[in-house]
Amino acid sequence: MARRIRLGIVGAGIAGLTLARAMADCADVRIFEKSRGVGGRMATRRTDAVTFDHGAQYFTIRDGRFRAALETAQADRVIEPWTGALATLPDGNLAALSGGDTTRYVGSPSMNALAKAMAAGLDIQTDAPVEAISGTAGKWFLKIGDRREGPFDWLVLAAPAPQSALLLPDEFTHHGALAKTRMNACFTLMIRQTEDAKLPFAAARVDDPVIGWISRNNSKPERPDDPCLVVNATAKWSDDHLEEPLEDVRRTMLEALQRYIPISPSEAEAANIHRWRYANVDQPAGQAFLLDDVSQLAACGDWCIAGRVEAAFLSAAALGGALKQIVKVAP
Numbered sequence: 001m002a003r004r005i006r007l008g009i010v011g012a013g014i015a016g017l018t019l020a021r022a023m024a025d026c027a028d029v030r031i032f033e034k035s036r037g038v039g040g041r042m043a044t045r046r047t048d049a050v051t052f053d054h055g056a057q058y059f060t061i062r063d064g065r066f067r068a069a070l071e072t073a074q075a076d077r078v079i080e081p082w083t084g085a086l087a088t089l090p091d092g093n094l095a096a097l098s099g100g101d102t103t104r105y106v107g108s109p110s111m112n113a114l115a116k117a118m119a120a121g122l123d124i125q126t127d128a129p130v131e132a133i134s135g136t137a138g139k140w141f142l143k144i145g146d147r148r149e150g151p152f153d154w155l156v157l158a159a160p161a162p163q164s165a166l167l168l169p170d171e172f173t174h175h176g177a178l179a180k181t182r183m184n185a186c187f188t189l190m191i192r193q194t195e196d197a198k199l200p201f202a203a204a205r206v207d208d209p210v211i212g213w214i215s216r217n218n219s220k221p222e223r224p225d226d227p228c229l230v231v232n233a234t235a236k237w238s239d240d241h242l243e244e245p246l247e248d249v250r251r252t253m254l255e256a257l258q259r260y261i262p263i264s265p266s267e268a269e270a271a272n273i274h275r276w277r278y279a280n281v282d283q284p285a286g287q288a289f290l291l292d293d294v295s296q297l298a299a300c301g302d303w304c305i306a307g308r309v310e311a312a313f314l315s316a317a318a319l320g321g322a323l324k325q326i327v328k329v330a331p
């Protein structure tokens with residue numbers, strides 16, 4: 001019988017968690033995550049009374065494998081459909097947000113709830129930013145602050161492509177594919193409204209040069225009732241203004257938002273901004289995952305396929321399948 005391999009995973013987003021769960025029966029898996037919590041871009045920001053899903057807004061389930069993997073989460077209401085109206089602005093047309101093939105799901109009571117449920121029972125170190133990788137096939141080490149973790153037989157990078165590319169040693173044979181991948185930035189504005197503006201939609205796509213999306217976070221299931229908005233800048237505008245001071249970005253996005261929704265001076269004053277350097281996928285790797293069985297290094301994530309939660313799951317699930325085949329025949 002093959003011995004259990006020691007597998008290190010960098011990143012506890014949906015991809016890293018999916019892979020860890022897939023490998024748990026044949027590997028000793030440890031995950032290292034730089035943030036305080038799990039979920040990556042399936043993120044939730046908490047303030048005193050409200051929460052904001054400031055990363056992924058929702059996700060769809062189109063593939064049977066994703067659907068099957070989410071059965072328990074759905075039964076436990078860790079994920080729920082997000083209903084209401086989807087507007088297009090400025091013309092104001094309304095359509096159903098969810099329905100048929102395009103049911104839009106969210107974590108419940110917050111977007112990171114699914115990741116939290118998936119993380120149960122896994123060996124995860126948070127607040128653990130991996131700064132460097134050293135070693136050789138079968139004996140990889142991670143540098144995290146002044147400590148060294150390892151050895152690992154296999155290492156998998158489940159971080160956004162540019163961050164994975166920086167960490168992966170030269171021996172990794174797929175640096176070319178990583179370099180071709182392009183990701184977009186996104187600025188996200190979070191506004192707690194002091195009065196309910198009685199907006200006729202749960203979310204809106206906006207045809208504007210600065211902002212592209214508005215959602216009423218409190219329209220999602222199990223969120224606090226207090227009205228609050230999440231506003232995303234367009235990918236192009238975000239890329240073009242990536243290095244601008246956050247205060248300037250915040251001001252420009254607020255000005256743009258006020259073309260569609262009245263925002264009071266006190267609401268504007270308290271609005272928060274978040275910069276996602278790597279938010280969505282402009283040019284995917286075009287392969288479900290990148291695996292090098294000589295160096296025993298691999299990478300997965302949404303950027304392999306498309307900038308969607310489901311794609312991150314499918315990439316990691318496919319890598320898990322391939323890795324298991326290799327591990328099964330290893331001495």
Ligand SMILES: Cc1cc2nc3c(=O)[nH]c(=O)nc-3n(C[C@H](O)[C@H](O)[C@H](O)COP(=O)(O)OP(=O)(O)OC[C@H]3O[C@@H](n4cnc5c(N)ncnc54)[C@H](O)[C@@H]3O)c2cc1C
Binds near residue numbers: 041279308
């Ligand atoms: C603003 C925004 C809106 C979006 N809207 C949608 C949407 O509506 N629908 C949809 O399907 N998708 C949406 N997405 C995309 C979706 O969030 C992603 O496709 C998905 O969450 C990616 O999962 P992942 O596991 O591949 O990567 P991530 O979630 O990015 O996880 C990678 C993890 O690696 C960690 N990490 C990185 N570097 C290191 C390091 N050196 N050491 C340790 N840990 C590290 C990160 O902290 C992160 O937790 C959106 C994303 C953003 C940002």
